[in-house]
Amino acid sequence: MARILAISSYVAYGHVGLAAVVPALQGLGHQVISLPTVVLSSHYGYKQVGGSRVPIESFLEITEGLEANGWLNNVDGVITGYLPDTDFVGAVRDRIVQLRRNNDQVVYLCDPVIGDEPKGLYVAQELAEAIRKELLAISDIVTPNRFELGWLTGEDVDQPEQAAAAAQGRGQALFVATSVPAGKGLLANVICDETEERAVTRRYDAVPHGTGDLFAALLLGHLLAGRTTTEAMARATAGVLVVIEASLGAEELNLIETITRAVAVEPAAVARA
Numbered sequence: 001m002a003r004i005l006a007i008s009s010y011v012a013y014g015h016v017g018l019a020a021v022v023p024a025l026q027g028l029g030h031q032v033i034s035l036p037t038v039v040l041s042s043h044y045g046y047k048q049v050g051g052s053r054v055p056i057e058s059f060l061e062i063t064e065g066l067e068a069n070g071w072l073n074n075v076d077g078v079i080t081g082y083l084p085d086t087d088f089v090g091a092v093r094d095r096i097v098q099l100r101r102n103n104d105q106v107v108y109l110c111d112p113v114i115g116d117e118p119k120g121l122y123v124a125q126e127l128a129e130a131i132r133k134e135l136l137a138i139s140d141i142v143t144p145n146r147f148e149l150g151w152l153t154g155e156d157v158d159q160p161e162q163a164a165a166a167a168q169g170r171g172q173a174l175f176v177a178t179s180v181p182a183g184k185g186l187l188a189n190v191i192c193d194e195t196e197e198r199a200v201t202r203r204y205d206a207v208p209h210g211t212g213d214l215f216a217a218l219l220l221g222h223l224l225a226g227r228t229t230t231e232a233m234a235r236a237t238a239g240v241l242v243v244i245e246a247s248l249g250a251e252e253l254n255l256i257e258t259i260t261r262a263v264a265v266e267p268a269a270v271a272r273a
Contacts, residue, residue: 001029002224003074005099007092008081008113008213010036012051014252016043016210017081023255024217024239025079027263028225033071035062038084043209056087063095075099075106077224080135081213082113089130096138107224110139110173111216117147128152139173141223143216149177149192160190160198167192176233178215189215189237197230199237199267207244208253215240218263234267241265 004025009017018034025032037059040051066072078099080092099106112135114128115121121128132152136142142152150157155166160180167175175192182188188198218239222232239262247254255262 001031002076002221003031003033004077004079004220004224005033005035005072005075005095006079006081006217007035007037007083008079008111009038009040010034011040011042013042014210015208015214015255017213020210020213020253020255021079021081021217023259024214024263025221027259028218028221030221030224033066033075035059037082037088045209053084056085056091059088060091063091067098072099073102075103077107077109077220079109079111079216079220081111081216083127083131085124086127086130089127089134093134093138107140107220108138109141109143109216109220110135111143111212112136112148112152113212115147115151116145120147121151136173137171139171141220142167142173142175143212143219144175144177145179145212146177146181149175160188160196163190164192164194164196174229176219176229178212189233191229191233195230197233199234201237201241204244204248206248208247208250210253210255211240211244214243214253214255214262221263231267235265238265238267239263 006021011019022032022034038053112131114123146157153166157163163177163180177190180188180190182200185203187203188200190198215236218236219232222235242262242265243258246258
């Protein structure tokens with residue numbers, strides 16, 4: 001299987017950021033090298049959160065150590081999630097450029113963790129703009145939620161057709177938009193190309209945090225396992241649905257209990273359009 005460099009937040013409790021990405025990729029049989037950008041007790045949905053941003057100097061020292069030991073020589077894919085500031089955007093950009101000097105087939109999936117509804121943008125605008133300018137330009141795949149796609153493109157995204165239209169002409173990256181309204185009580189994940197293929201699921205209320213991280217990881221994992229984009233999207237959607245349905249009413253995703261089923265579920269679990 002593939003070797004994947006995963007760069008995102010880490011929480012001691014719960015399953016967001018790397019705590020969702022790593023189990024998903026490992027469940028698909030991939031080797032994961034994980035680099036935290038922040039280390040926190042939990043996500044910020046809790047009353048008390050401890051921890052802090054990883055100093056950029058430490059982040060760079062860790063990457064240099066990995067490189068010096070040859071552990072980044074055979075990386076097949078990179079996935080990035082939450083980045084705390086623009087220094088990390090530059091460091092990620094430089095690292096991907098370096099990796100592609102060794103292997104021009106490295107697949108980079110950017111999950112632009114910048115905001116969501118109803119709160120909107122929850123990172124500094126300077127950071128969101130840097131991600132749009134510097135990381136989307138070198139991405140192979142981008143997995144924004146509905147709000148993020150609208151913000152990144154400046155377009156309204158209220159239905160799957162609008163999601164596909166918003167991403168057109170945005171460079172070489174393939175956009176796979178998540179949580180797009182698809183009718184009463186329904187959400188769709190949409191491949192934003194000329195096919196406008198989508199996987200439609202029921203909308204659930206009060207879903208624990210981390211589903212976006214999980215979807216991005218499953219999508220990349222299935223792609224690096226040789227699935228087509230359409231099949232990878234459908235399987236990732238179905239896998240997230242398995243976890244959501246097992247986590248309703250819980251404060252966190254029941255990921256460990258369900259990951260074996262989530263990585264193996266057939267896409268018949270979701271509607272295709």
